Amino acid sequence: MTAEPDRAVLGLDVGGTTTKALLVDVAGRVLVEDVRPTPAGPDPVGHLASELDRLRAVATGRGLTVVGAGVVTPGLIEESTGTVHYASNLGWRDLPLRSALQDRVAVPVTTGHDVRAAGLAERLLGAARGVDDVLLLTLGTGIAAALVSGGSEVTGGTGAAGEVGHAPVRPGGERCTCGQRGCLEVYASGAGVARRYAARTGVTRSAAEVVARLGADDDATAVWADATSALADALVTATLLLDPSVVVLGGGLARAGSALVDPVAEGLAAGLTWRAAPPVRLTPLGPAAGCLGAAAMAMAHAGLAGLLADWPAPQPRPSSSVVVTS
Amino acid sequence: MTAEPDRAVLGLDVGGTTTKALLVDVAGRVLVEDVRPTPAGPDPVGHLASELDRLRAVATGRGLTVVGAGVVTPGLIEESTGTVHYASNLGWRDLPLRSALQDRVAVPVTTGHDVRAAGLAERLLGAARGVDDVLLLTLGTGIAAALVSGGSEVTGGTGAAGEVGHAPVRPGGERCTCGQRGCLEVYASGAGVARRYAARTGVTRSAAEVVARLGADDDATAVWADATSALADALVTATLLLDPSVVVLGGGLARAGSALVDPVAEGLAAGLTWRAAPPVRLTPLGPAAGCLGAAAMAMAHAGLAGLLADWPAPQPRPSSSVVVTS
Numbered sequence A, B: 001m002t003a004e005p006d007r008a009v010l011g012l013d014v015g016g017t018t019t020k021a022l023l024v025d026v027a028g029r030v031l032v033e034d035v036r037p038t039p040a041g042p043d044p045v046g047h048l049a050s051e052l053d054r055l056r057a058v059a060t061g062r063g064l065t066v067v068g069a070g071v072v073t074p075g076l077i078e079e080s081t082g083t084v085h086y087a088s089n090l091g092w093r094d095l096p097l098r099s100a101l102q103d104r105v106a107v108p109v110t111t112g113h114d115v116r117a118a119g120l121a122e123r124l125l126g127a128a129r130g131v132d133d134v135l136l137l138t139l140g141t142g143i144a145a146a147l148v149s150g151g152s153e154v155t156g157g158t159g160a161a162g163e164v165g166h167a168p169v170r171p172g173g174e175r176c177t178c179g180q181r182g183c184l185e186v187y188a189s190g191a192g193v194a195r196r197y198a199a200r201t202g203v204t205r206s207a208a209e210v211v212a213r214l215g216a217d218d219d220a221t222a223v224w225a226d227a228t229s230a231l232a233d234a235l236v237t238a239t240l241l242l243d244p245s246v247v248v249l250g251g252g253l254a255r256a257g258s259a260l261v262d263p264v265a266e267g268l269a270a271g272l273t274w275r276a277a278p279p280v281r282l283t284p285l286g287p288a289a290g291c292l293g294a295a296a297m298a299m300a301h302a303g304l305a306g307l308l309a310d311w312p313a314p315q316p317r318p319s320s321s322v323v324v325t326s
Helices: A044-061 A097-104 A114-125 A184-188 A190-201 A207-212 A218-242 A252-256 A258-271 A286-301 A305-310 B044-061 B097-104 B114-125 B184-188 B190-201 B207-212 B218-242 B252-256 B258-271 B286-301 B305-310
Strands: A007-014 A018-025 A030-037 A065-073 A076-078 A083-087 A092-095 A109-113 A134-139 A143-149 A246-250 A280-282 B007-014 B018-025 B030-037 B065-073 B076-078 B083-087 B092-095 B109-113 B134-139 B143-149 B246-250 B280-282
Touching (some): A007 A044, A018 A286, A030 A044, A030 A286, A044 A092, A044 A097, A065 A114, A076 A109, A083 A097, A092 A097, A097 A109, A109 A286, A114 A143, A114 A246, A134 A252, A143 A184, A143 A218, A143 B218, A184 A218, A207 A218, A207 A252, A218 A258, A218 B143, A218 B218, A246 A252, A252 A258, B007 B044, B007 B286, B018 B044, B018 B286, B044 B065, B044 B097, B065 B097, B076 B109, B083 B097, B092 B097, B109 B114, B109 B286, B114 B134, B114 B143, B114 B246, B134 B218, B134 B252, B143 B184, B143 B218, B184 B218, B207 B218, B218 B246, B218 B258, B246 B258, B252 B258, B258 B280, B286 B305
Parallel strands (some): A007 A065, A065 A109, A134 A246, B065 B109
Antiparallel strands (some): A007 A018, A134 A143, B007 B018
C-alpha cells in the first residue's frame, strides 16, 4: 500500500431526510463528508448521480481517481439486481436504482441496504470488529436491524430481514402508523419518543430534547423508560433467536449514550434467565456508519477488499463538525 | 448407487422423555424405527452406546455395514467439540458427548442439536425441500426453533440460537418455569397448554386431549386460542427479523393439524401490515424429523452427503405404527 494512495471510493447513504456522502481514499481516510437534504422530485436518480459526479470532481481536483461508488438506501432491496422494491420514506417503488445510476455515472456502482451497510461498517471499524455473530439495531426515525450470523449477512428470503421496528413488543398496545398496535417503533424510535412525549404533555420536543430532560422532567423520564424497556424486550427475543456475540446500538438515538445503553443492557440481562446476555455497545461511528459501509462495499466491488483490514477506526467527532453543504 | 445398498447409518434423537432411533440404509430407506424411554441414571452415555450397538447388530444381521451414527440432543451444544454444556431436560452439564460416545462405539459418531437436525430433515425431505431461508418451530414439551439463512444454519455465537420458547410474547403475563413472565412456552408449548387447561378447570388433560375437545369445551377453545395467538405473535417478530421463505411447524403439537396451522397462519398474516406472510406448513415428517436429521448428519460425516439428494420422502404413518420396543 502506498503512503499517499491515488485512488478513492465514494459512499452515499440516502435517508428519508438527509443524504450523506463520503469521499474516502483506499487507505480509509475520510477526505470529504457531506450531508444535504435528500432531493425530492421526479428524478431522484439524477440528483444522486449529480452528487456522485460532484464528489468525483473534488477527488480529481486532489489528484485522486475514484474507482467505485457504493449507494445504500432503506427499504426492501433486491441485493442481486439492485432494485429498490419499496422504500416508504423515499416514496420509491420498484426503482432499478443500480442500473439507472450506472447508466449515468462513469464509475462502477454497487448498491445495498443502509442498515446492513452500517452493520458491515461496525464489523470493519466499529463496535463489532472481528465478531461473526452481530445484531446491530439502528434507532432513528424508525428502527431496523442488521444481522450477521457466522460471518454472513442475514438478508432473508425476500431481502427484508431486520425490519424489527414493527415487532409486536406490547401486544394490544398503542397504535402504530403501520396499522398494527404495540410495535417497537411506537415506543422506542425517535419519532415514537417525540410523539409519546407530546401526547402526554402537549409540548413538542425532539427525542434528543426528551433525553436532555431526563431526571428533571417526569414525563420525559417515563417516556424514555418505556422506550428502553421496549428495546430490552425486543433484544431478549432477538438474543434468544439469534444468539449474537455482541449487540450494537446505532442511529440518532445512540447519541443518548449511557442513558440509552445502561437501561437497555440491564433490561436485556434481567430478561434472560438461564443464559448470559451479550454485551450491548454504542456505535463509535456516529451517523456516518451506513455511509462508511457503502464506501467499504465500493472497495470490495473494486476488488480492493484486502485493503479494508488496514482502514483506521474513524475518530469520534462532535456531530456539529459535520460539514453540511446544502 | 446400488439398488440394494449394503451400507447404513444410525440416527439417535435423545429427548427429555423418549429416545428415538433409526436404522436407515444409504438409499434412505428406514429399516428400523425404535422409541424407548430415555435412560436415567449415572451412565447415560453407556446406555446410548448400548442402543447404537444393538442397532448395529440388527444391521449386521441383515447384511448391512453401519458406516456412521448421528446423535442429537436438546440444550446448549458446542458443535465443534460435541460437548453438551447444558440440557435441562436431560440433567446434563458439560458432558463431552461425542468423545465419550466415540470411545465406546466402533463407528464414527457425529453429534448435534435436535431441533437443528429436524430443520436439516425438513430441508432434505420435508416441508422446506430446497428452501434456503427457513424457520422451523418445534412445539413439544418446550418450544425451540431451527433457523436457516441463505442455506446456512444459524447457530449463534455460543450455539444457543433458536431458544425462542422464552421470548416474552406477553410482557408481564403468566409466570414461566424459567422465572420470567409471559414466555412463549407458557402459552403455546404442550406443557403450557396442559397446565393452563388444568388451572382453568381443575381437570388434568394432555395438550392432545385439549385439542380433541376444541369446539365442544369452551375452556379448551380459550386455552388453544391463547396458544395459537402467542405463536402467531412470536412468528410475526421472527418473520420481521429473519424473513424466512417458509415457516414449518413440527413437534408433538403439529399433530393438531389444521387446528394449529390455520389460526397461526391467519394470525401471522394479520400481524404483518406491509409485507406478505411466508407460508406456514405442518411438518410431514412427524416426530421422526430430528432422528432423520441425525441420520443425514451421519451420512454427511461419512462422506456420503451426495446420496442424500436421492433419499425418498418418508411415507406418512399414523403414530401408532411406530414400533415401541421398550
